[in-house]
Amino acid sequence: ADTSDPDVELPTIRHQPEGLEQLLARTNFTKTELQSLYRGFKNECPSGLVDEETFTLIYSRFFPQGDATSYAHFLFDAFDADCNGALCFQDFAVGLSVLLRGTERQKLRWTFDLYDVNKDGYVTKEDMLEILNSIYAMMGHCTQPSLRASAPAQHVELFFQKMDRNGDGVVTFEEFLETCQE
Numbered sequence: 001a002d003t004s005d006p007d008v009e010l011p012t013i014r015h016q017p018e019g020l021e022q023l024l025a026r027t028n029f030t031k032t033e034l035q036s037l038y039r040g041f042k043n044e045c046p047s048g049l050v051d052e053e054t055f056t057l058i059y060s061r062f063f064p065q066g067d068a069t070s071y072a073h074f075l076f077d078a079f080d081a082d083c084n085g086a087l088c089f090q091d092f093a094v095g096l097s098v099l100l101r102g103t104e105r106q107k108l109r110w111t112f113d114l115y116d117v118n119k120d121g122y123v124t125k126e127d128m129l130e131i132l133n134s135i136y137a138m139m140g141h142c143t144q145p146s147l148r149a150s151a152p153a154q155h156v157e158l159f160f161q162k163m164d165r166n167g168d169g170v171v172t173f174e175e176f177l178e179t180c181q182e
Contacts, residue, residue: 020035023093026093026094027097028097028100029093037092038093041089044058048088050087052072056068059071063140065139067137067138068137070130071134071137071138074130078095078114108177109173112176112177115131117130121173123170125156128160129153132152133152162179163175163176163179
């Protein structure tokens with residue numbers, strides 16, 4: 001058997017996280033908060049690394065009424081800062097720090113990067129439709145009133161009416177930032 005398959009090797013790898021002092025400098029968490037987050041992370045992910053499949057399983061627990069697979073994929077990519085296909089504690093802590101304690105600009109940058117599905121520096125209607133379809137799938141049929149199948153496309157159009165300031169069919173980070181700050 002081929003033992004170079006990363007899916008086979010991942011559970012046996014033990015990832016050594018950055019030192020506490022380095023993480024304190026890179027995040028807006030206290031020492032106690034980082035230690036608590038690390039305990040929870042290691043409890044769920046004893047190897048110190050989380051692959052996308054495991055991340056999706058954990059995330060899906062929060063949305064049992066729908067299919068969170070697609071949205072979890074986008075979140076995983078957003079947290080996987082070094083794009084190596086596995087989340088380590090640093091990836092998790094730094095991303096969470098931005099979302100919970102980052103500046104307005106940092107939070108908006110993180111969100112824009114999440115929406116920029118193909119990572120080309122722009123949010124296109126196709127990018128936005130993928131994200132919205134994944135959100136609707138994750139929410140399942142529990143929304144009241146029930147949404148029509150055309151709802152994601154309608155939301156994309158509304159998003160672009162507000163965000164695409166120069167009407168070129170794409171939203172840049174600057175357009176996104178300006179509109180959100182207004």
